[in-house]
Amino acid sequence: QCSLTVALILMQVLNTSCEREGLPKLPVPPLQQTCERYLAALTPIVDPEELNHTRKLLEEFQKPGGVGERLQKGLEQRGKKMENWLSDWWLQTAYLDYRMPVVVHSSPGVVLPRMEFSDRQGQMRYAAKLIAGVLDFKSMIDNETLPVEYLGGKPLCMNQYYQVLSSCRIPGTKRDTVVNYTLDKRPPTHITVVHNFQFFVLDVYNSDGTPLTVDQIYIQLEKIWNSSLQTNKEPIGILTSNHRNSWGKAYDNLIKDKTNQESVRAIQKSIFTVCLDAPMPHASDDMYRTRAGVQMLHGGGSRWNSGNRWFDKTLQFIIGEDGTCGLIYEHAPAEGPPIVVTAYLYRKNKQHGSMLNVESLSFFFLFCSMVHDLDMKVSVFSHFGKDFPKSQKMSPDAFIQMALQLAYYRIHKRCCPTYESASLRMFRLGRTDTIRSMSIDSDKFVKAMDDPAKHNIEKVALLDKAVKAHRAYADMAIRGQAIDRHLLGLKLQAIEDLAALPEIFMDTSYAVALHFNLSTSQVPAKTNCVMCFGPVVSDGYGVCYNPMDTHINFAVSAFNSCQHTNAARLAQALEDALLDIKTLLEQTPKVKNWSLMFDS
Known part of the structure; x- marks a missing residue:
């Protein structure tokens, strides 16, 4: 399972340059276009009276010569001066200014296929191969030879890959920061390993300067394990x-x-972190997937593996004694797809070099508690995968x-605002938008x-029309023409330029539009994994999925504190909906052009 190479994991490769100069800048969409599309997005989620009020505000x-035109010109000027008019603002507003815990509320986890370890040495050996594989990936970053990915024949920005190693979020009392140590005069040469709550x-x-071999890493991990057998550490x-x-x-x-x-700085500067977890409580195969998702997101609490984490660290690989494997990442520097790619960089290295000593880190403990409110259901929809929608000439997503x-x-019994992540890496x-x-x-x-009736x-x-409308919006979004980041940009431009916010941003409709009861993301991978994350609102759901050819991996989350939401219930309703739509399509005679049918 650990023999995959970097070249097989990364997508279509034609160009080995990591430079961004060939990519276009993120556009600022036309103001009228965004206002029209904003009204269309509001139509199914606000009542007619509120919609009419918002229409007048937009007019x-x-x-x-009004406020909107002035703000639009300000954004366009910002776009000319900066490499990306949005990126700094987005980092601050979406992540560093966000004050809720990163656990569940921000940081996604990835559940990898379960491993079969016959003994503790199997866990150590797997961890050693993983570390060696990521170091091999790091060498491509250091040498600036990381292959460029393409989407529809167009190159994608690779910058996020250069942000995930040797970086960490630093807490502040009002705003956080992100530090990347890759460009230091003496870049980090160490990782951090956590076992039994000890770093x-x-x-x-x-x-x-050569990396340790798998065998050398294995020996060091054995030393760590043996020196951290006592679990009396806080x-x-x-x-x-x-x-x-x-x-x-x-x-x-x-x-x-x-x-x-010194101990904290060592964690922050490390290339990445490896968490050697204790086994989870025994669970059935069906419950195991959900337990694994919970382990990736928060570790199960202080009694289990939550103390085996440094949640501010950008990249933490998790390897459990019982074969539970995956990772959690701090979201500020990168999105899901680059992280999922990084997760599969397992490769054997040459045997070379000397054995190194292991240094234990010590802390004074400050009391802290973590409330477990996460309701999670990770499941496999096994009836069909992306093969069926494709057979119907429909976009699987x-x-x-x-x-x-x-x-x-x-x-x-109602529809709700729904967020699906769209990549803006063409710029x-x-x-994302x-x-x-x-x-x-x-x-x-x-x-x-x-x-x-x-x-x-x-x-x-109606299904065909809805699928095509979704596909059109998705295409529009990846071309930088969606509405949400543009509206955010206009709002932030107003905060910089004006004494008061324009009324459209204080309107009830704007608050409703941003209350995403469904926060969703498709994170496809070539291997049988699934990403999971928490809801973004108290009465919402987080839904992530990986569509494979013949099945679909789903992770659904909610909060136990909300009596109206239930992750397992939505997961079951989703399975029923997929099957009902399939039955509908199979039982209905084909029509050459659905768009001509019942057009209203």
Whole structure:
């Protein structure tokens, strides 16, 4: 399982340059276009009276020489001066200014296929191969030979790959920062390894600069394991799971002690972290997937493995004694796809170099508690995969999103604002924008699906139209023409330029539009894994999926504190919706052009 090479994992490779100069800048969409599309997005989620009020505000906002035009010109000027007009703002507003704990609320986890370790040595051997593989990947970053990825024949920005190693989030009492140590005069040569809540520095390079071999790393991991058998150490890592303001204050106190400061700096500067976890409580195969998802997101609490984490660290690989494997990453520097690619860099190295000593890190413990409110369901939909939507000439992603809309509607009897992540990596320093999966067309489809007065042929026509509308919005989003980041840019430009916010940003409709009851993401991978993350609102769900050829991996999350949401119930409703849509398509005669049917 550990013989995959970097070349096989990375996508289509034609160019080995890591330079961004050939990529276009992120555009600023036309103001009128965004306002029109904003109204369309609001139509199914706000009442007519509120919509009419918002329409009038937008008309006022767009008047020639008015506020909107001035802000638009300011954004366009910013776009000319900067490499990416959005990237700095997005990093600050979406991540570093966000004060909720990164655990569950921000940091995603990835569940990798379960390994079969016959003994503890199997866990150590697997960890050694993983470390060697990531070091091999690091050499491509250091040498600037990381192959460029392509989407539809167009190169993608590779900057995020250069942010995930040797970086860490630093807590503050009001705002956090992210530090990347890759460009230091003496870049880090060590990783951190955590076992039994104890943190260790492991230097992974020989004196001549060559990386340790798998066998050498294995020996060091054995030493770490043997020297950390006592579990009476306090789970200091749980401090990083706290509310950011509280953690910022505790951090300031923690690093007043010189030993603590040196220990914390060693973790922050390390290339990445490896968490050697204790086994989870035994669970059935069905429950195991969910338990594994919980382990990746928060470690199961202080009694289990939450103390085996430093949640501010950008990249933490998790390897459990029982074969539970995956990772968690701090979201500020990168999105999901580069992380998933990095997760599969397992490769055997040459045997070379000398054995290094292991240094134990020590801390003074400050009391911290973590509340477990996460409701999680990780499941495999085994009836079909992306092969079926393709056979119907439908986008698999759009097909799944329509099933998700139907599932939510069946449970809650209403449609809701839905966030789906769209990559902006076609542009320099591009991150994401929002695909608004809830649309006028999806609203019509889900309301018709269970209506006995509607004929199947009409239902299929509405599904076809909704899928095509979703595909069109997704294409628009990856071309930098979606509405959410543009509206955010106009708002932030107003904060910089004006004494007061324009009324459209204080309007009830704007608050409703940003209350994403469904926060979703497709994170496809060539291997059988799934990413998981928490909801973004208290009464919402987080849904991530990896569509394989013949099955789909799903991770659904909610909060136990909300009586209206339930992860297992949505997961079951999603499975039912997928099967019902498949049955509908199979039982309905084919029509050459659905768009001509029931067009209204």
